[in-house]
Amino acid sequence: MAIEKVFVYNNTSIIQDEVLAHRLGLIPIHADPRLFQYRTDSSTDTWDENTREDNTLEFELKIRCTRNPHPPRKDSTAPDEIYVSHRVLSEHIEWRPIGDQAKQLKDIRPVDKDILIAKLRPGQEIHVKLHAVKGIGRDHAKFSPVATASYRLMPEIVLLQTITGRQAEKLARCFSEGVVALEENEDGEKVARVVNPRRDTCSREVFRHEDLKDLVKLNKIRDHFIFSIESTGALQPQELVCESIKILMSKCESFLSELDTVKR
Numbered sequence: 001m002a003i004e005k006v007f008v009y010n011n012t013s014i015i016q017d018e019v020l021a022h023r024l025g026l027i028p029i030h031a032d033p034r035l036f037q038y039r040t041d042s043s044t045d046t047w048d049e050n051t052r053e054d055n056t057l058e059f060e061l062k063i064r065c066t067r068n069p070h071p072p073r074k075d076s077t078a079p080d081e082i083y084v085s086h087r088v089l090s091e092h093i094e095w096r097p098i099g100d101q102a103k104q105l106k107d108i109r110p111v112d113k114d115i116l117i118a119k120l121r122p123g124q125e126i127h128v129k130l131h132a133v134k135g136i137g138r139d140h141a142k143f144s145p146v147a148t149a150s151y152r153l154m155p156e157i158v159l160l161q162t163i164t165g166r167q168a169e170k171l172a173r174c175f176s177e178g179v180v181a182l183e184e185n186e187d188g189e190k191v192a193r194v195v196n197p198r199r200d201t202c203s204r205e206v207f208r209h210e211d212l213k214d215l216v217k218l219n220k221i222r223d224h225f226i227f228s229i230e231s232t233g234a235l236q237p238q239e240l241v242c243e244s245i246k247i248l249m250s251k252c253e254s255f256l257s258e259l260d261t262v263k264r
Contacts, residue, residue, distance in 0.1 A: 053099035065120035111233030154224035168192035
């Protein structure tokens, strides 16, 4: 879900209506898109005619900046002290339920409360109505619930011989914290052991040291992938993975169905 329509009733800030609408559209909304339908607006329908509780979320932003009549210091010039409501934040966006949405939905709001939208001065005001709809990232990035997604191969760190003492301590410092642990042997001497290669960032720092570079072998496990998913906040990362797999399976089934049609 993302803000698609911005109805401007009043905007006396220094930010133009188009720029304000763009900034509002990029604010992530905390709402489960699986509970909504895609809008199917036709050329003959007006926007309001097709606005229903199952395809649209409505918000309102109404804020006016005034001068603080009782500043903490008379000679203060700090905006936070001499102005009231001069910072327009995402927390000022209020949800206006449509139909029975108040009973069916909970905690509908911007994901973060402190996203700065605009700055006002006494007498300036912003009053807009916002409509958020369901979409896909192919149409606009604002609809994508994923912030970043990446993958890498699982690192493999092989110690070619036992490394002890100060050399073991030096080896541990060549890798990210937690990759190589130091354990004491029967003689009370510290011995290096690889405990968590997953945390390695593949810096290859160890090959800069002449006394260590021939004692370690760095590989990648070719059939072990580590995926990293960062959510914008609408859905949890684990939910995003499951939903993306469902979509991929659906596309595969559709492709196989098309192949069967061609064969016939």
